[in-house]
Amino acid sequence: MPSITRRRTANVGRPTSAETDILAATQRLLVNGANFTELGVQQVCTEAGVARSTFYSHFRDKIDLLVRLATELMTSSFDVTSAWKPSEGVERLADAFLQVVKVYREHAAVRRALTEVATYDATVRDFWSQELNQFTDWTIAVLRAEQDAGRTPADLDPVSATRLVVMGGERALVDHVTAGDPHADGAFARELALTWWYGVYRRPAHHGERSPS
Incomplete structure (x- = not known):
């Protein structure tokens, strides 16, 4: 996927100590x-x-910093x-979504900044759109493969x-980590997984997967 930042950062690859x-x-x-x-x-x-001067040797500006x-x-x-594959089933998908919830919690302040800046900066809007498109393209490809396999x-x-x-799902994730109880992360991740599994992948409950309790 091509970079859409205003310029490539000065150092590509492993971040330096200053960048970190x-x-x-x-x-x-x-x-x-x-x-x-x-x-x-x-x-x-x-x-x-x-x-x-150290900042500007690694980042063009604050937008570049936010994108990073x-x-x-x-x-x-x-x-x-x-990393999840449909052959692993709904319970493993719930585990994967729980990890994603944890990632969103860790980066909640950054996600909030993205929402803030995207209202006035096209670079950030384009970046976020391309990032979501990557996930969209992957999901479409997996669904088509599942259709081909019957x-x-x-x-x-x-x-x-x-x-x-x-x-x-992304909006629900943001809402959950913003206003939801962290103790409900597991329940949220499971419901999200069930929505994907039975609503999108259209798996019937009798195909060996544990029915929702």
Whole structure:
């Protein structure tokens, strides 16, 4: 997937110590309630213990910084979800979604900043759209493979079904980690998995999977 940041960051590959410090400092400030729009580069540098010149040697601007932070969120979420295979069943899917909930909780402040900045910055909007499209494309491909194997009905529209569960599921995730009880994470992940398994993959309950209790 091509980069849509305003320029590629100065160092590609494993982050340097300074990059790591800047990313961690920004996340700390956001977790502590900072508004990303009002957050200054100097404030980030002070928190990270680096010079402004160091910041600009690694990031073009604050938007580049936010995209880097958000990439960690989406990469972790996609890696967890795409590791699941339909042959593993609904319970394993629930486990995968629980891991995704944990990732979203860890990066809740970054996700909040994305919502904030996307209202006025096209780069962030395009970045987020492309990240969700990656997950959408993967889900469509899996659904079509399941149809070809005869495990998902041929009359399912993979594109429409995927849009419903990816877009709706991501919004539900954000709402849950924002307002939901962390003790309900397991129940939320299970309900999300059941929605995918019986609603999208169209698995009947008698195919060896444990029926919802």
